[in-house]
Amino acid sequence: MIHLIVKPPKTAAERKKRIATILARLDAMYPGAVCALSYGSPWQLLVATILSAQCTDKRVNEVTPGLFRKYPTMRDFAAVGQDELAQDIRSTGFFNNKAKNLTGAARTILADYGGEIPRTIEELIRIPGVARKTANVVLGTAFGIAAGIVVDTHVQRVSFRLDLTRNEDPVKIEQDLMKILPKEKWIVFAYEMILHGRAICVARSPKCAQCGLYDLCYSKDKTA
Ligand code: SF4
Secondary structure, rough: OOOOOOOOOHHHHHHHHHHHHHHOOOOOOOOOOOOOOOOOOOOHHHHHHHOOOOOHHHHHHHHEEEEEEEEHHHHHHHHHHHHHHHHOOHHHHOOOHHHHHHHHHHHHHHHHHHOOOOOOHHOOOOOOOOOHHHHHHHHHHOOOOOOOOOOOOHHHHHHHHHHOOOOOHHHHHHHHHHHHHHHHHHHHHHHHHHHHHHHHHOOOOHHHHHHHHHHHHOOOOOOO
């Protein structure tokens, strides 16, 4: 491959055009990108997302079918002892903390929201184990509500390399992305970036020769 020198955009119009091109390319590269976690209800998605912290979606999807058979309802999660639940989710890592958060989340949603998953970020982040990332996954994926943008490790890394943010803190990255991306793209953008970060723009030695954004990228991590 001929190494292409890519220059950063200079004007606001150039920046806007570059972002529109990135979004269109991501759509073309990852059609139908969705959350990779398996779930049958908003509550199950919330459980799966809590379990996915520091764990692969694949492993979570191996654990949740048995988990939801044993605990079919939110009340079952609220009633189980933390030690028993911790053993059931052991293979997802950080199991004691996750068990505490899951029982806490079930009890809070039952007590404060009548068993219905709330539909605002402000309410969701008051639930044990739920920070902005989890809240955005649940709102965007289960309800189609674009309240923010999911920023996981892949979104974080790829956004930085594409110069869509110069921040490293996920909350600030989310704010940067919300300022420059059209709201109707917030949900799908994160899932496309996660797929891109897993397949091509990997943490070590990104596969730039296979990247559909190659001619738009001027990252110092870019490989010829
Ligand atoms: S060109 Fe390389 S560094 Fe840039 S987005 Fe593509 S894979 Fe990532």
